[in-house]
């Protein structure tokens with residue numbers, strides 16, 4: 626069955642949709658079919674699959690890697706998130722701008738976060754499970770965090786800083802003004 630794709634407000638960030646077959650048992654979906662994604666225009670070679678489980682109001686991000694940058698193909702297996710991709714390509718007309726997309730279990734959707742973007746999400750439900758493919762391996766010394774609630778990003782998060790649950794690393798993220806970026 627074909628995977629369809631649609632653009633977002635930022636060039637290169639795309640939303641893919643796979644058919645979800647529902648019946649009285651529940652649903653079935655092909656999570657990843659290489660040929661179907663290639664037909665839909667996405668021929669990236671993925672080298673690693675990641676999964677995370679988050680309590681409600683967990684914010685992870687906004688993350689990117691220097692040296693070994695990663696494209697990410699992001700979907701939600703349980704619960705729901707608002708997912709964000711922030712353009713960190715200095716030469717881009719949309720530098721500093723972001724796309725926000727709601728992803729939830731059973732929606733058949735996958736968001737492509739290309740190389741050159743920071744990525745993050747907020748979990749809207751308890752035990753939200755996110756799964757994503759990445760195009761390069763984890764490179765701890767190249768990991769960077771863009772400060773999730775830097776006002777310069779103009780992201781309207783659905784929760785306040787007091788409600789958000791973040792890692793120590795993410796609390797200490799860099800604002801856009803001093804963040805290292807991509808060419």
Ligand SMILES: Cc1cn([C@H]2C[C@H](O)[C@@H](COP(=O)(O)OP(=O)(O)O[C@H]3O[C@@H](C)C(=O)[C@@H](O)[C@H]3O)O2)c(=O)[nH]c1=O
Nearest residue numbers: 675677685686687688689697744745746762763792794
């Ligand atoms: C990202 C990553 C982490 N780890 C380890 C390092 C650490 O001990 C533990 C938790 O790592 P973190 O706190 O960085 O996990 P997390 O905050 O979930 O990081 C992820 O956030 C989302 C938004 C992304 O876009 C991902 O690319 C990734 O950066 O897992 C790996 O072994 N491999 C990996 O690829």
